[in-house]
Amino acid sequence: MNQLDALKQFTTVVADTGDFHQLAAYAPQDATTNPSLILKAVQKPEYAPLLADAVAKHGAQGKDEVMNRLLVAFGCEILKHIPGRVSTEVDARLSFDTEATVARARRIIELFAVEGVGKDRVLIKMASTWEGIQAAAQLEREGIHCNLTLLFSFAQAVACGQAKVQLISPFVGRIYDWYKKNAGAAWDEAAMAEANDPGVQSVRAIYNFYKKHGIATEVMGASFRNVGQITALAGCDLLTISPDLLSKLAANEAPLPQALDAAAAQAMDIPLVTHDEASFRFAMNEDAMATEKLAEGIRAFVVDTHKLEAMMG
Template sequence: MAPITWLDKLEQELDIDIDWMDSDFLRSYLPKIRFHDQTSNQGFVDVQLDHPSNAQLIIDTAREVKAEHEDAASTNTLLKQHPLWVAIYTRMSVLMAAKNVDLISGRTLLQTLPSLAYDYEATLAHAHLYAAEFARVGVSRDRFCIKIPSTGPALNAAKTLQTEGIQTLGTALFGLAQAIACSQARCLSISPYYNDVRVHTDRSVWPETKDPAVEHPNSPRILQILEAYRRLYKETGQDQPLMKNASFVNAEESMAAGEMGCQSVTLFHGIIEDLASRPYDPESPTRPGGKAAEGRPKPEHHYRDRPDVNDRLKPLLEVDHLSKASAAPDYDALSKVDYLADNGKALDAAIKADTAAADRLDVALTLFITAENSSRAKVEKALAAI
């Protein structure tokens, strides 16, 4: 019997999603591993727009959408509601995502434009265009999900989408108030960033630790979000968003997500390769924290059957290293705030009061807007070539 790897062990504890859109990479792991969801953002879409396999596709798509956009008799009024470059970008994103649907077992995810993150109507309209484009290529609603930035206005758009049967994920999430707002929007999932996105270009801001589950400054917030959802499920009987933890730097951090009880992780291709290369010895675990850090097998129901936090991690429920708080959150008080009322005014105020969340959200949106602008230039270059 072949030895199990860290990747195999982590898959026993949670679902492993791929944060990469390269079809060849996904195929390279078949048939042994079929990742659950494929996540993306403006950065990954921008990378794929440069892939040689998409060179002709972007020209063809630009020509096709331009003709539809300019056709006065066209019945595709939704597409024509958007600037031409957005219509082309959206169709191109869906085409690239749809190429991989048969290579995964779950959903493919695309993110609404970050430049619209504080505009309810515009975010809703862009999500509707994604949904229409997925329908156009035959991808059913149970195979895609729309990523929505976790701001007050955008999560109100997510709430509307959920009532329409379009599943959403609250992304760019850095604090407990954002997580509770995602629950109030009835999001399918959330994607808390374990690390500030700046670590991926500047390692000097990375809080490198030997045992991330216990030592990483963001571990308390991850555990407290999960605890808040456990309590909300117990109190209301309503399903809570599933945690799709993201923004890891190394394999050790992703293994920490297994111990903390996250429902899934979304991993860069490099971390997946590293996990797959490391043998796992169940008798003498090599993961940080040793045998005491082993995560539990996936529960039948993520919150109804959620076990108590293990003894190693319990102290983290009482602190917040990012705000220097010394007490556990007041879950009852937080859950009584209507974060989505008045276009999300209470949520945006809570984010502003949480300096770590506010700073990291601003940096993440700026990063994604930069990628959005880069993609716009590529679309406009394709338009100029036809």
């Protein structure tokens, strides 16, 4: 059995791509997209017609509507190739506006419904800012399920659990990047690999906290830099993995043991933590890594959104 098949025994595998032609090879349950992945895809000849069609039919309604239509078009194509859910991202420029995020999410769900896709097959993605988490809480009460992304801290995970969001995407690789960059020449790659990787440790702490306290929010590790980060989180609820790393798992026949276990977490001594807005903002302020990576992630998605809009003419 290869490692991809072994991983699927205790973790739901999600494809992290906007390239729906790659999905069949790895048979993932779900798929995730973001502005960067969509931008990359529409620059390929086989996907350019999706953008051209959205502009031709809806250009007169403005770029926001063209973007919504493009995201839904990609989502619908992806859903033809997977049995589960697609995550579709709200404009990152709305990351600090709860009401606008809610309105945009409702519009995306409406457009999926027009295409015959029920809201049970869509997760609305938004950044794990305080405002984004509050938007998700409101949407969840309306039956619109959310994927809270750009999540780097325990405080963000705690607030998402309190908001009863469907799923969170803690970013393993970007946490790893920050610690490696800050350590500079002192970084010991071998000593900080797999279970000692700071990104892996972050996800493990969140997973164990949720399982200990009966928090139903799904944990989906994301943003992987190497196979070792993935195998160290085998047993996590879901893992969203790029096609490149999926292929490496599929080519590896080495044993893959389960690393995370809900029953084991329930036996751990983990205190319950809660946050209100003030304590959340203070916890984020105390966490330089999370604050910097959240801001950097939002800025990067905004840059790629601008590039997509430029391609709309």
